[in-house]
Amino acid sequence: MYIRVILAIVISLLMNTVVSAHQQKTAITTISFNHRVNNIEVMHKFYLHDAEHAVKDLFDPSADILSNKATQNTFAEYVQQQFGIQKSNGEQLPLSFVGIELDGKYLWIYQEMSIPENLNGLSISNGSLQDLWPSQVNLVNIEGRGEIQSLLFDSSDDVLTISLPQQR
Structure with missing residues (x-):
């Protein structure tokens, strides 16, 4: 478990370094519990x-993902099909698509749902x-519900689980 956390930190640091002309084959997703609006907000960063x-x-x-909105939406649909969240009892949590944003060298895809x-x-x-790309690594950070937790997905991982502290 500690090795995964260390790898998650290293990959997170790498995501913030200068990007070369080569593919990074790394993505970061943040699952944020926003208690102010009672939502789970999901932000995928590619x-x-x-x-x-x-x-x-x-x-x-x-x-052409840069200038074609339809291509951006197709990619967003693909990401949504590849990503899922379930409660510990196996119940699938229905995320709603919020939007896409091109931001410099990143493409962001946003989803949300009410906190169950x-x-x-x-x-x-x-x-x-x-x-x-089997070498693709996807880091998922979960924040806003206790200490930040990280999950690191490689091609051998289908589903990873975390426990959440009781909400106060």
Whole structure:
């Protein structure tokens, strides 16, 4: 477990370094409990360079994620199909799509849902781009419910789980 946390920290630091012209094959997702509005907010952060290669390989060799909103939406739909959250009892939590944002060298995809009652754990799946690149690593940070917890998905991980502290 400690090795995964250390790897998560290292990958998080790498995501903030200067991006070379090479694919990073790393993405970060943040699951944030926003108690002010009683929502779980999900923010997927992909390197734009990776997303550009992915849409060409996954959907259409002439796909243009920079200027084509339809391509952006297709990529967002793909990410939503690859990502899921379940309660500890196996009940799937229904996330709603909020939007997409191009921000410098990153592409952000946003989702949200109301915080369910009696939530004491999560089972999370995040296989984004791992079907395309087995070396793809996806870091998921969970914040706003106790200490920050991190899960690191490689191509051998289907579902990882965390326990959540009781809400006060």
